[in-house]
Amino acid sequence: MAGTQTERAHDRQDQPGESAAEYLDRYGRMRLIRSFEQEIQRLFVKGEVHGTTHLSAGQEAVPVGVCSALEPDDYVAGTYRGHGHALAKGTDPEALAAEMLGRATGVCGGRAGSMNVIDLAHGLVGCFGIVGGSIAAATGAAMSAQRQGRVAVAFFGDGASNQGYFHECLNWAQVFDLPVVYVCENNFYGEFTPMTSVTAGGEIGIRAASFGMQSQVLDGNDLWAVREAALEAVARARGGDGPTLLECQTYRHYGHSKSDPAKYRPPDEVDRWLARDPLDLARARLLELGLGEEDLTAKDAEIDDQMNRAVEAALAAPYPDPEKDSGSEFRG
Amino acid sequence: MSEQLEFRRAIRDALDEEIERDPSVVFFGEDVALPGGVFMTTPGLHEKHGRERVFDTPISELAMAGAAFGAAVTGLRPVIEIMFGDFMGLPMDSLVNQAAKFWYVSNEQASVPLVVRSAVGAGGRFGAMHSQIHGTWFQGIPGIKIVGPSNPADAKGLLKSAVRDDNPVIFLEHKRLYSTKGPQPTEETVPLGRAAVVREGSDISIVSGLRGVHDSLEAADELAADGIDAEVVDIRSLRPLDHETVLASVAKTNRVMLVEEGTRVGGWAGNLLGILAAEGLHDLDEAWIVATDDTPAPYSPTLEDAWLPGAAEIAAAVRERLGVGAPS
Numbered sequence: 016m017a018g019t020q021t022e023r024a025h026d027r028q029d030q031p032g033e034s035a036a037e038y039l040d041r042y043g044r045m046r047l048i049r050s051f052e053q054e055i056q057r058l059f060v061k062g063e064v065h066g067t068t069h070l071s072a073g074q075e076a077v078p079v080g081v082c083s084a085l086e087p088d089d090y091v092a093g094t095y096r097g098h099g100h101a102l103a104k105g106t107d108p109e110a111l112a113a114e115m116l117g118r119a120t121g122v123c124g125g126r127a128g129s130m131n132v133i134d135l136a137h138g139l140v141g142c143f144g145i146v147g148g149s150i151a152a153a154t155g156a157a158m159s160a161q162r163q164g165r166v167a168v169a170f171f172g173d174g175a176s177n178q179g180y181f182h183e184c185l186n187w188a189q190v191f192d193l194p195v196v197y198v199c200e201n202n203f204y205g206e207f208t209p210m211t212s213v214t215a216g217g218e219i220g221i222r223a224a225s226f227g228m229q230s231q232v233l234d235g236n237d238l239w240a241v242r243e244a245a246l247e248a249v250a251r252a253r254g255g256d257g258p259t260l261l262e263c264q265t266y267r268h269y270g271h272s273k274s275d276p277a278k279y280r281p282p283d284e285v286d287r288w289l290a291r292d293p294l295d296l297a298r299a300r301l302l303e304l305g306l307g308e309e310d311l312t313a314k315d316a317e318i319d320d321q322m323n324r325a326v327e328a329a330l331a332a333p334y335p336d337p338e339k340d341s342g343s344e345f346r347g
Numbered sequence: 348m349s350e351q352l353e354f355r356r357a358i359r360d361a362l363d364e365e366i367e368r369d370p371s372v373v374f375f376g377e378d379v380a381l382p383g384g385v386f387m388t389t390p391g392l393h394e395k396h397g398r399e400r401v402f403d404t405p406i407s408e409l410a411m412a413g414a415a416f417g418a419a420v421t422g423l424r425p426v427i428e429i430m431f432g433d434f435m436g437l438p439m440d441s442l443v444n445q446a447a448k449f450w451y452v453s454n455e456q457a458s459v460p461l462v463v464r465s466a467v468g469a470g471g472r473f474g475a476m477h478s479q480i481h482g483t484w485f486q487g488i489p490g491i492k493i494v495g496p497s498n499p500a501d502a503k504g505l506l507k508s509a510v511r512d513d514n515p516v517i518f519l520e521h522k523r524l525y526s527t528k529g530p531q532p533t534e535e536t537v538p539l540g541r542a543a544v545v546r547e548g549s550d551i552s553i554v555s556g557l558r559g560v561h562d563s564l565e566a567a568d569e570l571a572a573d574g575i576d577a578e579v580v581d582i583r584s585l586r587p588l589d590h591e592t593v594l595a596s597v598a599k600t601n602r603v604m605l606v607e608e609g610t611r612v613g614g615w616a617g618n619l620l621g622i623l624a625a626e627g628l629h630d631l632d633e634a635w636i637v638a639t640d641d642t643p644a645p646y647s648p649t650l651e652d653a654w655l656p657g658a659a660e661i662a663a664a665v666r667e668r669l670g671v672g673a674p675s
Contacts, residue, residue: 131452144444
């Protein structure tokens with residue numbers, strides 16, 4: 016099966032000289048993720064979001080940049096820090112918010128919660144609560160994608176690069192020339208532990224070389240850089256030339272999860288990264304490209320309005336009814 | 348009378364026919380394609396169906412199961428071979444946390460049509476890490492079916508049903524059954540989740556699975572000489588666990604002995620006995636379990652034979668418990 020694509024898709028390469036308007040929309044998607052995470056934080060404190068959540072604020076450029084290079088029917092697998100993965104791939108913010116709130120109108124009817132969102136209608140094969148799980152899911156989806164002319168993407172963190180999933184699946188994908196892009200969101204902390212103290216070899220990107228796989232290490236806070244790298248990797252995958260590993264270096268603004276104030280991170284390090292907030296970088300770039308402050312302000316207002324309406328509707332939605340919504344373990 | 352069917356041939360034919368029937372079925376594993384499987388269960392499938400449908404993989408059980416899961420939720424129907432059941436610790440995360448949960452957690456957006464075949468069981472002098480039966484490791488996981496045949500006709504029919512089933516199925520093949528022969532199947536498929544009464548009797552129900560069914564049948568023949576008329580039930584499925592067929596048998600015999608190749612604590616027999624007690628206590632005069640010793644499977648033939656519950660031990664246990672027909 017290696018190297019075959021029975022139904023190769025048309026050339027989906029974007030044209031050069033993309034308009035600032037298209038990037039404004041991508042900025043808007045990043046802003047949507049930021050607003051969503053802030054809302055989830057607020058709703059958690061109010062007791063409306065249960066259990067735990069892992070917020071992706073600060074990392075928005077990675078999923079938005081990568082998913083901007085995909086077609087709607089391409090596949091994505093995300094992590095337990097996956098709200099951004101879902102929103103970037105097209106999940107409806109209201110359905111996602113309702114899922115966080117445990118409501119019947121949630122994208123998984125309230126059965127999944129924050130860590131395990133699945134939205135096949137938008138190509139999201141799942142967000143996985145076990146570190147590294149997304150790598151396997153995308154690798155398998157790529158086996159179908161190879162026959163369908165599609166591409167699969169795995170998002171995962173730096174911590175996952177030390178799991179068996181990473182090493183086994185990268186080898187597997189290279190052996191079978193699978194159309195998959197492995198996107199490591201290296202936020203430099205695996206839970207509470209600095210990446211560098213538990214990860215041999217310095218960079219994660221260089222691990223691809225041992226599999227003969229293409230790779231790139233890039234600034235994960237730069238939407239433009241992420242998108243360019245993703246376009247190249249996706250074209251390689253779709254063209255039958257196999258997988259790519261992208262190490263996108265980024266930083267999370269919150270702690271690992273709801274119970275983590277992230278006191279283990281040096282203040283000067285935090286300041287350095289906050290000064291490189293991906294939203295600020297995108298705004299500055301859009302102004303350079305000729306947009307005005309009023310364009311950005313209008314986009315922000317549009318997103319705020321969308322988010323407010325989504326949360327309001329989600330909060331008004333009913334909880335699942337144990338009498339009729341409890342479901343069954345098997346299909347059929 | 349038609350020719351008898353060999354167990355390993357039944358496995359091969361089931362796969363062959365399902366790959367032929369449904370273009371979304373793919374079959375992969377370690378040494379399954381060009382070499383034809385380490386137990387010679389799958390020779391010729393690669394040559395017949397091509398490398399897109401049947402192929403060899405790296406020795407990467409976690410990647411294999413994970414890839415099968417991802418493929419199953421995006422349009423393929425993978426059958427994978429995890430060579431020995433003992434290796435199932437490696438892919439367990441993907442099977443337990445991904446495949447088994449997807450249908451429910453996704454709010455039924457899609458199910459996971461996936462079959463995981465493995466050779467299982469002791470008696471082959473393979474030692475502690477190549478002799479286990481992993482069915483019970485997964486028995487407490489909602490969303491995953493566990494089946495295992497005791498004869499060639501069931502092997503073919505159950506495997507075909509497993510491939511056609513929309514849920515993940517763990518398929519147990521006892522390695523001491525591969526060379527056995529039996530009647531050809533009479534039906535195209537055998538439904539998953541149903542036990543089978545393989546010998547009718549009125550005095551006691553002996554419930555077992557896989558190779559243990561043969562030992563139980565042999566014991567039943569021995570007991571017949573002592574005037575004990577034993578019914579033998581092949582459990583065939585560990586999840587769903589068909590307690591109703593066993594309850595019906597017990598309603599007739601009022602006695603049940605469960606024979607498990609595995610330990611008493613944490614086994615399927617203990618699970619089943621609990622359900623029988625809860626739902627059929629009024630029918631039970633005797634109920635007990637014969638299991639393996641609480642050690643890993645030993646290598647040496649004398650130790651392994653003593654460790655396994657064989658026909659003689661099964662028959663002796665019945666005589667002792669019932670206090671009849673004890674040999675002098």
